[in-house]
Amino acid sequence: MRLRLLANIALLFVATGCCNAGSDSSQNALPAESAAAPLPSAAAPSAPSAAETPAPAPTAERQIAGAAHILVAWKGAERAPKTVTRSKEEAKKRAQEVHKLVKDGKQTFEELVAKYTDDEISKAANGAIGNFERNAMPPAFADATFAMEVGTISDVVETAQGFHIIKRTR
Incomplete structure (x- = not known):
């Protein structure tokens, strides 16, 4: 009824x-x-x-994380700015150097973003790329982010866009 x-x-x-x-x-x-x-x-x-009504199928819990990053791109990487002229090897070396600077703690992550990132969009937000679901990012980036505790920094992570140093924010 x-x-x-x-x-x-x-x-x-x-x-x-x-x-x-x-x-x-x-x-x-x-x-x-x-x-x-x-x-x-x-x-x-x-x-x-x-x-008589069938039960709804169980839904997987959404995995959401937040991150900020420093991106070091190379010439020819996906969405690399035209101003980037370094080779992939040079980009990797630069990313490793920036990673050491992050780890030594003499400068904040945000200060290093301002000096070193090639991601002009997130640069204005101190490297923040916001919250995202696991499948919204390249697998290497998502795997590194979801494996970290909030507030920690990743090792250098390579994607088609370049080399990332990721800080988990959520």
């Missing part, structure tokens, strides 16, 4: 154009005879009971 009542309420909403909020209802209105659709009779088949 409760399901039949809910179905009738849903029909009433559709018939009265509730889903057209903010639009000109005169263009979307149903003809008057269909707006007052008769309710199903007691003899009409009812929706399956809760016992």
